[in-house]
Amino acid sequence: MAAPTNTYTSTAAVGNREDLADVIYRISPTETPLLSLAERVTAEATLHEWQTQALAAPADNAQAEGDDATADPVIPTVRLGNRTQIARKTARVSGTQQEVNTAGRKKELAYQVSLKSLEMKRDMELGLTQNNVASTSPRRSRGMVGWMDAANVDAGAGYVAPNYITNVAQTDGTARAFTEAMLKNVAQKIYTSGGNPNTLMLGPTQKQTFSTFLGNSTRFDEGEDKKVVAATDIYVTDFGALKAIPNRIQRPRDAFVIENDKVAVAYLRPMQKTPLAKTGDSEAVMILAEYALENRAPLAHGGILDLL
Template identity: 60%
Template sequence: MAAPSGTFLTTAAIGNREDLTDTIYRISPTQTPTLNMASKSKATNTLHEWQTQDLAAAADNAQAEGDNASAKTVTPTVRLNNRTQISTKTVIVSGTQQAMNPAGRKDELAYQLALASAEIKRDMEYGLTQNDVLATSPRKSRGLRGWVVDNVNNNGGTLASYTGNTGYTAGTQRAFTEAQVKDVLQKCYTAGGEPDMLMLSPSAKQTFSGFTGNATRFDKSEDAKLYASVDYYVSDFGTLQAVPNRFMAARDVFLLQSDKLAIAYLRPFQTVELAKTGDAEQREIIVEYTMECRAPKAHGAVYDIL
């Protein structure tokens, strides 16, 4: 039916207020497992250094009665280093926009700074997991792919070297299996490590949840739920929390000992007010940091998975 003749319709009305909700919806992921897991440390130079120490190999220690004492062979420390990396985001908001009354936020500049801060953390997570070498121009921090090379299950290619600062070359991809995880766990334990986190891409996490281990799964019929996720893996050498990471490479799986990783900050997160050059407010968020892999042999990885 048509409206009666002369009915004043919205299509002809002038001045109806817009219907815009006062909420902004966002689903872009902001979880940063590596940043959250690692300890915070302090850097005082763009070249950040630390030392590791190995004990002498265990041996049959039997001495003759009355024998003269002799000094043991000294195992020197190993000096490791990484470069600090500067990450920034610049926000410029015009004076006019700052004076407006936008929906979903009270202050445009503050809102844009909050977005920029979240974006920097995402960038950091990406680099901390995928960077394989340190660089000097511009400075770049070596990430997990460059540090986790001692206890590895891979399929060809070339592993990075943190002593020679050479990069990673991918091998041939293959299916991700529980046997690979067990192999790396044994290597870590033999070397002295005790990983407590299994970090996986979303696709690898789903594959991991299908591992059977030595257990039988049960479904709780009373709550009509099917439990298809595995969040903890109890191995022969300890329990690991399985954590998905959206920003790591899909072909990598890391087995990490959380107390042997830190993020060393030369300059913590700070917001700097830039010089005013026109009718706009300018701010820059700056952070300078590096990954401090306190004991590379504590960690392990499965590389080259599908």
């Protein structure tokens, strides 16, 4: 039905203020599970190194009374290392944009710096979880996939394990469906190797598959709130409990079984913000960090790899 003649409507009016909410809604996720889980330590050179120590295997140890003591073989430490990687983001905003009245933020440059900082953390999470090898031009840190030891993985046909001593990346195998038997297999391998893992980190699709496993799992009961909870959060293996943490950023084909205190991120330069020299009618800030993944004991971790 039409409005009466000469009714002044909003479509003809001049001067109506726009209705723009003073809030900006961000859809992109900002969680960085591995970066958050790992201990933060200090690096002092671009080649960050550490040592691991193994003990002699248990042996039948019965000695003759009065026998002379002889020296036992010494097991030397193993020296491991990783290259620090420089991550950088830059925000630049014109002088005009800094002064106009903006919705959802007070100053454009500060807002853009906050966004770039979040983006860089996501970039770092990606690097920490990938099949990278340590390199020098540009420097690149070996990611978690590159630290998988052949003794502690369950992988598809054609898989070739990485070599973190000679700095060779892994060769991916044929993808296959994630099963509970694979998880149990890796848990047993890590325990046999001496590890005591407590975290299972995996992609969203694999997390849903994991929640269908029928083993010794724990689901939270929220009956008072009349909620149906179908997700498995804790999986109790024969060798300890694993907390399942979904990770949107890691490769979907990888699931990591991690001993938390055996992984760290070493910072040569922690995340910092530096104003750049003004060269015209704009302002710029550089966000930078230099870091390396420190896998303190590769045999403490494992992987279910080549997953669909």
